[in-house]
Amino acid sequence: MADFDEASQAFLAWLRHTGAEINPKIKLEDLRHRDAGRGVVAIQDIAEHELLFRIPRSAILSVENSLLSSEIPASTFNALGPWLSLILVMLYENLNGSSSNWSSYFSVLPSEFNTLMFWTKDELAELQASAVVDKIGKESADEMFLEQLVPVIIEISEVFFAGDTRAKQKAEEMRSPANLELMHKMGSLIMAYAFDIESSTPPKNVDEDGYASEEEDEALPKGMVPLADMLNADADQCNARLFYQDRYLDMKALKPIKAGEEVFNDYGPLPRSDLLRRYGYITDNYAQYDVVEIQMDLVADLATAAGIWSTERVEYLDEQEILDSGYDITVSEPFTLQESLSPELIILVETLLLPVEEFDRIKQKGKLPKPEKITGAGAKLLHKIVQTRIAQYATSLEEDSRVLHADSTVGGVTSKSKDRRFAMARAVRSAEKKLLRQAEEALAELTARGGGALKRQRDVDGDVEMGGTGKKQRA
Ligand SMILES: C[S@@+](CC[C@H](N)C(=O)[O-])C[C@H]1O[C@@H](n2cnc3c(N)ncnc32)[C@H](O)[C@@H]1O
Structure with a gap:
């Protein structure tokens, strides 16, 4: 204390x-x-x-302010990009211990994390079929560290470990598991703590409302404030x-x-x-922002099994920016398909189901099926997709809710790290199963009715609003 x-x-x-x-x-x-x-x-x-x-x-704590940036060429940082550049600088400052300008700051930054990157196999298994497990990216980060970051540290070892007679050897040792772990910790700090630092001079390409372009936003340097x-x-x-x-x-x-x-x-x-x-x-x-993702691969497998997968149609959908690695079912209260089911998923399924002449006709016009209507065959396939997605989870919603009921560990109560991780995983996977259950019931009903129109809410301009959060940007 x-x-x-x-x-x-x-x-x-x-x-x-x-x-x-x-x-x-x-x-x-x-x-x-x-x-x-x-x-x-x-x-x-x-x-x-x-x-x-x-x-x-x-x-x-940024590339610009670190001593390191006056010692090595800007092109090195440009080649690494904002994320790896800041990791490099943070490693440098961290390894400099008390002689770093930011040593008092490092003393209040955590060295242990509960982020998924640091969960053990059995803890991650508690997330079951949640799509978040595939987004952790530990292996790809390891690869980036080994192939991009460590070679730079070796190249600049005399600066990075200035005054150390073992500088070269120490740079080589950055490949060790302990040092890779340190890189992950710096990366995790950036992910949870860093800000995109807007420049003091306004960006060059701002629109009429004063917002910078997306590319310019993405290129913003990161800094620890x-x-x-x-x-x-x-x-x-x-x-x-x-x-x-x-x-x-x-x-x-x-x-x-x-x-x-x-x-x-x-x-x-x-x-x-x-x-x-x-x-x-x-x-x-x-919980209001929870989603469950239906992976594109699952849609492809079921469409192939149903004999309706078509490369031509998928390429057309790609041109029309409908394809994504996954499609979200989002929360709505009360649950409705029009609010919660991704319009892109409906368009994908309905396009694959179109008769040949109809597909040729809309393709020629550069159009797409409207997501406000789900045909009987579309409802049936969507229902099957959701049922298959449910089956990917190892336990049912009922089984989870019995354990969840006993959990007093989520929501701020102090607890042992492992119990807390298990409880958080159960809350996440149960929320996903609840969304799937709601979609499954709504689609079963729609299938029984032979499909139907989805009334989408109209916004103030009278334009049709797409359901849920629509196509989300993926990390
Ligand atoms: C930007 S930092 C905030 C400062 C942090 N609490 C600390 O002591 O370093 C973000 C981290 O704070 C924690 N955090 C943020 N908001 C929280 C909340 N509402 N409840 C519990 N932990 C929270 C999480 O561990 C998160 O990764």
């Missing part, structure tokens, strides 16, 4: 020393009793728009945001915050599976 608080105080003292301003109405609090590490809490009432803290750009990243997140209680100024980054209150309340950031509308993958925790109020 004393060490934990001492590290917090030393960190804040260092941060003030860098020129940061910290509003005395907030403090960094120990929230380990509810498995939330450190968090920022108001100790006096805070007004809307009030400045919570101001971090100088020079205090950001001390203190800004000590804010926990909440799906419904976000009350602060980071504003990018010329020389400073300002965290401001978005609404009045009462004394005793926590200051929360927003990690976005993430399903609990992704929250677990990226941040290593879940809370019930992210």
Whole structure:
């Protein structure tokens, strides 16, 4: 406890020393009793728009600010890209220990993670057939570290391990499992803590609303912003945001915050599976964003078995940007197919089922079947797809809910790490099964009716709104 608080105080003292301003109405609090590490809490009432803290750009742990960037050519960083570049810099600063400018900052960053990357095989098995298991990417990250990062460290070993007579050998040792683990830890810190750092000069290609193009957004350098990243997140209680100024980054209150309340950031509308993958925790109020994914491979297998798979049609759908690696079923209350079933999945299935002349006709016109209507054959195939997806999970919803009922471990109660991981996995997989069950029942009913129209809600312009969140961008 004393060490934990001492590290917090030393960190804040260092941060003030860098020129940061910290509003005395907030403090960094120990929230380990509810498995939330450190968090920022108001100790006096805070007004809307009030400045919570101001971090100088020079205090950001970034490629630009690290000594390493003055020692090696910019082209090395350009070749690595923003993600690996920041990992390189963080490894360098971390290995420099107390001589790094950011050593007090590293003392408050975690060295253990609950993110899926660090789960054991038996823990991951608790997620059963959740598509999130295939998105962890541990092997591909290992490959990137070994093939891209380590060769750079070897090339710059005299700088990376400056003053060390064993520099070359130490660089070679970066291939060791322990060092790969360290790289994963830096990567996980970036995933859960880093910000995309907007430049102090506005981007060149902004649209009429002032937004940068997607490519420009993606290319934004990443940086670790001390203190800004000590804010926990909440799906419904976000009350602060980071504003990018010329020389400073300002965290401001978005609404009045009462004394005793926590200051929360927003990690976005993430399903609990992704929250677990990226941040290593879940809370019930992210359940509103839950999804279950129907993998493209499953659709392809069942369409092939039904004798309707057609390369020509799939290529056409690809041209029309309908193809994806998976299609989501999202939450709706009450559950309806029009709100929850991916319109792209409906279009895919209906296109594969079209009679030859009809397909040729719509292809010639560059059109697609409308997702507002599911034919009898479409409903039947979709039903079969959902049933097959359900069967991929090792246990049923009922079996899970009996165990879930006994779980008091999710939702902030402190618990042993393994029990907590098991409980979080069960919550994620059960939510997916519930969505599948709801879709299965709705499709069984639609099949019995021989298909039918799905009434989609109309937005204010009178345009038809696609169901659910539509085609999601995948990580
Ligand atoms: C940006 S950091 C926030 C600071 C972090 N609590 C710490 O002590 O370093 C993100 C991490 O905080 C934790 N976290 C964030 N929001 C949380 C919440 N509402 N409940 C529990 N843990 C949370 C998760 O471990 C997440 O990976």
